[in-house]
Amino acid sequence: MRISWFIWLGATVLVILYAWAGSVASRTYMIGLTLEPGYLTQVRLFRFAEDELRMRLIFQGDHLRRPELGNHGTRSDWRATGILKLDNPGSAIRIIASKQDAVPVTYEALPNSGGGSRGLTPGRSVSPGVWQWPPTSKGLKLQLGTNIVNIEVVAVERPLVGEHVELWVNPALGFYELMPNVGWLWPSFLWPFFAIILALWAAVLRRRNQRA
Numbered sequence: 755m756r757i758s759w760f761i762w763l764g765a766t767v768l769v770i771l772y773a774w775a776g777s778v779a780s781r782t783y784m785i786g787l788t789l790e791p792g793y794l795t796q797v798r799l800f801r802f803a804e805d806e807l808r809m810r811l812i813f814q815g816d817h818l819r820r821p822e823l824g825n826h827g828t829r830s831d832w833r834a835t836g837i838l839k840l841d842n843p844g845s846a847i848r849i850i851a852s853k854q855d856a857v858p859v860t861y862e863a864l865p866n867s868g869g870g871s872r873g874l875t876p877g878r879s880v881s882p883g884v885w886q887w888p889p890t891s892k893g894l895k896l897q898l899g900t901n902i903v904n905i906e907v908v909a910v911e912r913p914l915v916g917e918h919v920e921l922w923v924n925p926a927l928g929f930y931e932l933m934p935n936v937g938w939l940w941p942s943f944l945w946p947f948f949a950i951i952l953a954l955w956a957a958v959l960r961r962r963n964q965r966a
Contacts, residue, residue, distance in 0.1 A: 758959055758962075759959060762952070762955055762956060762959060765952065765955075766952050769945065769948045769949070769952060772939075772941075772942055772945075773942050773945040773948070775802065775939055775942065776927065776939045776940075776941075776942020776943065776945070777942070778800060778802070779801075779802055779925060779926050779927035779936050779939050779942075780925045780926075780927040780928060780929075780939075780942075780943075781925055782922055782923065782924065782925050783797055783799060783922070783923040784812075784920050784921070784922050784923075785797050785905075785920070785921050785923075786918060786919075786920060786921075787811070787905070787907070787918070787919050787920065787921040788907070788916065788917070788918055788919075789847060789907060789910045789914050789915060789916065789917045789918075789919060790907060790910065790915060790916055791907055791908055791909055791910060792906070792907065792908075793906070793907040794904065794905070794906050794907075795904075795905050795921075796902060796903065796904050796905065797902075797903050797905060797921075797923060798900060798901070798902050798903075799896060799900070799901045799902075799903055799923060800899065800900050800901070801896050801897065801898060801899065801901065801926060802898065802926070802935075802936055802939070803898055803926070803933070803935035803936055804895065804896065804897060804898060804935065805895075805896040805926045805933055805935075806892055806893035806894065806895060806896065807851055807859070807893045807894040807895075807896055807903065807923065808874075808893055808923070808924040809849075809851070809861060809873075809874040809921060809922065809923050809924065810871050810872060810873045810874055810921075810922050810924065811847065811863060811871070811872045811874065811919050811920070811921060811922075812869075812870055812871055812919060812920040812921075812922055813866075813870035813871075813872065813917070813919055814870065814918075814919070815870070817866055817868075817869060817870040820866075820870075821842060821844075822844055822845040822911075822913055822914055823844045823845075823865065823866035823870065823872060824840065824842045824843045824844020824845075824864075824865025824866055824872070825840075825841070825842050825844075825865050825866060826840065826864075826865050826866075826867060827840065827841040827842065828840055828841065832887040836886060836887065837880070837884060837885070837886060837887065838884070838885045838886075838887035839883060839884050840865055840883040840884075841883075842865065842883075843864070843865050843879075843882060843883035844863065844865045844866065844872065845910070845911035845912065845913065845914045846862065846863070846882065846909060846910070846911045847862065847863035847872070847874075847907070847909070847910050847911070847914065848860060848861070848862050848863075848907075848908050848909035848910075849861045849862075849863075849874060849905060849906065849907055849908065850905075850906045850908050851893075851894045851903055851904070851905055851906075852894070852903070852904045852906070853894065853896075853901055853902060853903050853904065854902070856894060856895050858894075859876050859877075859891070859892075859893060859894040860876070860877065860878060860908075861874035861875060861876055861893075862874065862875055862877070862878065862879055862885075871922075875889050876889055876891040876892060876893045876894075877889055877890065877891030905921065927939050927940065927942075929943055
């Protein structure tokens with residue numbers, strides 16, 4: 755019976771470590787950012803495998819009454835042309851992300867996608883409100899382990915100059931979207947199911963102990 759408990763304990767430790775790894779991989783990093791040219795900040799990111807930096811800006815206030823945040827109304831079908839043309843791209847924002855031993859990457863803000871969230875796409879627009887789509891440029895490369903990423907605001911159009919926002923770094927692991935190299939961690943979202951199995955397993959072992 756003691757061996758059965760050791761097996762249960764080992765399985766419990768493995769489930770805890772697996773769930774922890776999943777929580778780390780699915781963490782969204784959030785940092786404050788001031789939209790002023792020259793503003794600098796830094797974020798420390800951990801990855802279990804190689805990844806690319808994906809970010810978005812979160813704005814406060816009544817998003818429906820802020821035309822400067824833009825909207826996703828288009829003038830053509832990008833699937834046919836490879837070019838995304840937006841009626842109202844919103845006030846332009848340009849950010850450079852860099853890290854040691856990697857080429858800096860310029861990101862530009864896309865229009866509000868709902869809830870005051872503006873995604874950041876790597877590369878420069880062809881002209882105001884016009885991008886090659888899907889993007890041909892890749893995001894900043896993140897390596898296995900800890901990555902110290904420098905964020906610099908290089909350009910902001912009015913009336914967004916000086917506004918305080920949140921920069922969200924998208925995780926490698928999401929419930930509906932994930933990077934292939936961390937797909938093995940997706941079942942970690944089911945940790946409550948694993949916890950129930952472990953609890954039932956422990957109850958069976960306890961009952962056997964009482965009968966012995």
